[in-house]
Amino acid sequence: MSAATAYGANDRSGAAGWIAALSSTVLPVLTIVLAIVAIWYAASVMMNRAWTLDEAERRGVQLTVMEIVSDAMNQERPVLPTPHQVFDELWSTTVGEPVMRERRGEMQGNPRNLVFHAYHTLWPTILGFGIGSFLGILLAIGITHSRAMDMSVMPWAIASQTIPILAIAPIIVVVVSNLPALNNAVSQGWISEDTKLLVPKALISAYLSFFPVVVGMVAGLRSPQATDLDLMRTYSASRGQTFWKLRLPASVPFLFTSLKVSIAAALVGTIVAELPTGARFGLGARLLTGSYYGQTIQIWSALFMAAICAAALVILLGALEKIVLKRMGARS
Structure with missing residues (x-):
């Protein structure tokens, strides 16, 4: 040949x-x-x-x-609605509508554009996700290194997730909205009313996002085998060295898996929080408006946009996971 x-x-x-x-x-x-x-x-x-x-x-x-x-x-x-009706609504409210429009001589966001509403939902989602992930990691470290916290805090963390978010969201909104510091900031013109509504949405988002991180990090920090821990003791490694050199690197895959679940939960929390806050903008506000006026196609398009946002956030975390694991020497 x-x-x-x-x-x-x-x-x-x-x-x-x-x-x-x-x-x-x-x-x-x-x-x-x-x-x-x-x-x-x-x-x-x-x-x-x-x-x-x-x-x-x-x-x-x-x-x-x-x-x-x-x-x-x-x-x-x-x-x-049929699939083509939902697709047409998505297309007309994203590509067919400008994100910004001129109003009263200045450029403002266009409430008819779903990307504009998605932005107002994603911003508190990312903020709440960051807060919840940070608190979840700290709590997991404490639970791993303290038996007292493991026996006392972990059951309360689990019990906190049994409270329906629809029941706790209005409570958080009412309490936070009546904080003197926030009301004073609005009256002084330091922040807008929309920025004030950002706080309860971020808190509710953080409430839903911290628990998956706690569970995942605890499992990851406890994943090293007894032989690995014995080897660290043989080298006279301190608890801090064992944490930084063994427990933390071993927990990274567990952390990213829990973060993917957490970011989706954070988005759900933000959308739920937008319902009782009376928010004018956001995917939750879009859903509420559609339900008021019987616009089922609008409701479904907002749901699909929320799914697209969640998928995009998970994909970004997956790309970040690959970069981090590659830098750590993991084989693809």
Whole structure:
């Protein structure tokens, strides 16, 4: 066999292997997505056809099956919007609307743009996530090194998560909104009313995000085996050296796994917090407005934007995890 023939065979085999690998990863996902879309369309027709039939009966019109299906999939205020209606709403409220618009001679955010609402939700989410993660790491370190904290604090941390966030959110909003320091800052013009609402949203976000970090970090800090700890004692390592050289590096994979769960919980906390705060902007405010006026398509588009934001945050944490683990010498 000549060199050119061998190269061509290797090239074809390489292309075939690439196509096979792509098919094994893409086709299952694509199949599931298509199945979900098909079920979604079928459910939309089933749930929306009642209004179509009632209108046809009221007007004395006889509709064909295709006319019923077409009307059920394109209603202005459907019970269950179809995928193309949600996609059109997402497109028109992101690409179709400018993020900023001129109002009263100055550039301001456009409330019709979902990116603008996502920004107002992501900012307290990231702030609360940072606060909750920091407190969670500190609490996990204390639980790992103190048996008293392990026996006393950990049960309370677990019990705190049994309180429904919908019950505690209004309490936090009322208490924080009536703090004299914040009210004085607003009256003096140091902060705006919207900035004041940022505080309870960040606190509720931190409340939901700290627990996964505590659990993950405790598991990570306790992951070194007894032989590893015995080896550190053999080298006469102090508790601080054991922590920095052994426990903390071993906990990094556990930490990033818990952070991915935590950031999603933080986003949920912010959206829930926007409901009782009376926020004008944010995905939670968008959901509330849609429910007031029966705009189901608006509600679903806001939900999808929230899912997109959560996926983007998790992907960013995953990229950061790969960078950190690579710097630590982990093999990919």
